[in-house]
Amino acid sequence: MNIRRIWLDRDPSGKQQWADFLVTAGLIPDEQLDYTIGIYDQEKLIGTGSIFRNILKCIAIDASYQNENLLSQIVQALRERLRDIGYQHYFLYTKPKTSRLFHSLGFTEITATTDLVFMEQGFPDFNDYLTELKKQQRKTKNNAAIVMNANPFTNGHLYLVTEAAKSVETVYLFVLSEERSLFDTKTRFELVKKGVSHLENVVVLPTREYMVSSATFPSYFLKDQAKASIAQVQAVLDATLFKEKIASALSISTRFVGEEPFSEVTEIYNQAMKKTFGSALKLVILPRKKSGEEVISASRVRALMDEKNYAAIKALVPPATFEVITKQKNK
Incomplete structure (x- = not known):
C-alpha cells in the first residue's frame, strides 16, 4: 500500500477513479479542493482525502479495508500538509455515523445536522x-x-x-x-x-x-x-x-x-x-x-x-x- 497525491486538474483518469470511489462511498465529489491524496493497493484506490484551505473533506475508505487503519493514515497525511503550509487550526465535515472515528483522532464537534457533523482541531477554536x-x-x-x-x-x-x-x-x-x-x-x-x-x-x-x-x-x-x-x-x-x-x-x-x-x-x-x-x-x-x-x-x-x-x-x-x-x- 502507498499514499500518493492525486492531481485532479492534470490526471483525467485518476480524477474519474477518485470521483467513482467517492460516489460508491456515498459522497459527492467536490470541485473546491486544493490538494487530494489517495491510498492505493497496487493501482486500486482504497482510500482518499482532500483539503480546501484549512478544511479536510472528501475522506473515504474502501469498506473492505476498514480495519487497516487507513483513516488515521489519511488524516495524519492531510494534517502534516496543513501544518507544512502554516495552518494550526482545521475543520472537518463528516457524516453522523462516522463522527466517533474522527473524535478518536482528536477532532471536536462544533455542531451537527441530520446530514453533517462539523468538527475542528487546533487553536484558536470555537470556545x-x-x-x-x-x-x-x-x-x-x-x-x-x-x-x-x-x-x-x-x-x-x-x-x-x-x-x-x-x-x-x-x-x-x-x-x-x-x-x-x-x-x-x-x-x-x-x-x-x-x-x-x-x-x-x-x-x-x-x-x-x-x-x-x-x-x-x-x-x-x-x-x-x-x-x-x-x-x-x-x-x-x-x-x-x-x-x-x-x-x-x-x-x-x-x-x-x-x-x-x-x-x-x-x-x-x-x-x-x-x-x-x-x-x-x-x-x-x-x-x-x-x-x-x-x-x-x-x-x-x-x-x-x-x-x-x-x-x-x-x-x-x-x-x-x-x-x-x-x-x-x-x-
Whole structure:
C-alpha cells in the first residue's frame, strides 16, 4: 500500500477513479479542493482525502479495508500538509455515523445536522470565539443579529441595520471574516463600523470561520456556480450553528436579513434559516432599499466601479465607503 497525491486538474483518469470511489462511498465529489491524496493497493484506490484551505473533506475508505487503519493514515497525511503550509487550526465535515472515528483522532464537534457533523482541531477554536464574543456582550434581553459581507457597505446595508436597531435593544452585526471579496476583511469591517457609528445599540463583530465561511458555507462564495442541493445542506449547517451556539450565547432572539431577488444561493440560505430556526428564533426578511427604480446592492456598486461611474456610486453608499472607493480609483 502507498499514499500518493492525486492531481485532479492534470490526471483525467485518476480524477474519474477518485470521483467513482467517492460516489460508491456515498459522497459527492467536490470541485473546491486544493490538494487530494489517495491510498492505493497496487493501482486500486482504497482510500482518499482532500483539503480546501484549512478544511479536510472528501475522506473515504474502501469498506473492505476498514480495519487497516487507513483513516488515521489519511488524516495524519492531510494534517502534516496543513501544518507544512502554516495552518494550526482545521475543520472537518463528516457524516453522523462516522463522527466517533474522527473524535478518536482528536477532532471536536462544533455542531451537527441530520446530514453533517462539523468538527475542528487546533487553536484558536470555537470556545475561544465564544469568549471573544462574550467580551462585547451587552446586558440586554431583546437582541437581534445581522450577518453581512458588506463588499462594500452600502446604503442598503445601512437601511437594514437602522431598521433592526429601531426594534430591539441591541443589534449584533457580524461582518464576514472570509477573505474572498473585492474589499479585504479589514476594510469591510472598518467601513461597517464607521457606517453604523451613530447607532449606539449596534455592536460590530467578526464571524471568524463560524458563520458564512469557507468552512461552514463554501457555496455562498460560488453564487451562481453553486449546486443548489449542496448549498442547501451547507445552509442548514450554518443556520444550525448560529441557532444552537451563537444566538444562545448572546441571547439573540431575532435575525434580520434582506430579501434576495438576485442570488439563488442567498435565497436558499434565507429559506434554510427560516426552516431551521422554527419557533426558537424569529427571522425578519426586509424588502431591499431602492435608489430610483433599482434596489441598492453591493454587486451594483461593484459593477458601477468597473464602469467608473462614481457619480452613481455616491448615491448608493455612505460617505466612508465612497471615500475608500475614490481612493482605489486614484491608485
